[in-house]
Amino acid sequence: MHSTDQKVEELITKATDMLEKAYVPYSHFPVGAALLTKDGEIFSGCNIENASFGLTNCAERTAIFKAVSEGKKVFDYLVVTGDTDGPISPCGACRQVLAEFCGPDMPVLLTNNKGNKQLTTVSELLPGAFKSEDMV
Numbered sequence: 219m220h221s222t223d224q225k226v227e228e229l230i231t232k233a234t235d236m237l238e239k240a241y242v243p244y245s246h247f248p249v250g251a252a253l254l255t256k257d258g259e260i261f262s263g264c265n266i267e268n269a270s271f272g273l274t275n276c277a278e279r280t281a282i283f284k285a286v287s288e289g290k291k292v293f294d295y296l297v298v299t300g301d302t303d304g305p306i307s308p309c310g311a312c313r314q315v316l317a318e319f320c321g322p323d324m325p326v327l328l329t330n331n332k333g334n335k336q337l338t339t340v341s342e343l344l345p346g347a348f349k350s351e352d353m354v
């Protein structure tokens with residue numbers, strides 16, 4: 219097995235483990251994410267809901283914000299998983315946050331607990347994302 223494949227397997231395992239940590243009393247829809255930093259560290263995240271529904275933080279953003287708050291800002295790979303029929307689809311807010319912190323070509327593996335997989339990239343998830351360069 220290629221070392222990258224091994225890292226992806228580790229990311230899938232960690233994202234799946236996060237399904238148990240999800241705080242989802244309203245949707246009962248747990249989501250897990252695992253983000254690989256350039257220096258090989260993994261930051262995982264789950265969705266965290268709130269009685270004021272709009273305050274909910276998705277799994278992807280939890281993982282990204284955990285990493286950024288620990289000083290990590292260069293990322294190589296993201297895995298997202300959930301109990302969906304096909305590969306899970308990140309929401310628009312998470313796609314925009316991904317575009318902020320991850321390069322356009324960074325791979326994102328969308329999967330589920332049945333083993334369905336869709337490999338995509340940050341720019342495929344949000345073509346034409348609004349970026350800091352647009353503020354001129």
Ligand SMILES: O=c1ccn([C@H]2C[C@H](O)[C@@H](CO)O2)c(=O)[nH]1
Binds near residue numbers: 247
């Ligand atoms: O990619 C996704 C899609 C949805 N959710 C969460 C938000 C909310 O808690 C629940 C239902 O939308 O799933 C995520 O965390 N990531």
Ligand SMILES: [Zn+2]
Binds near residue numbers: 312313
């Ligand atoms: Zn989201």
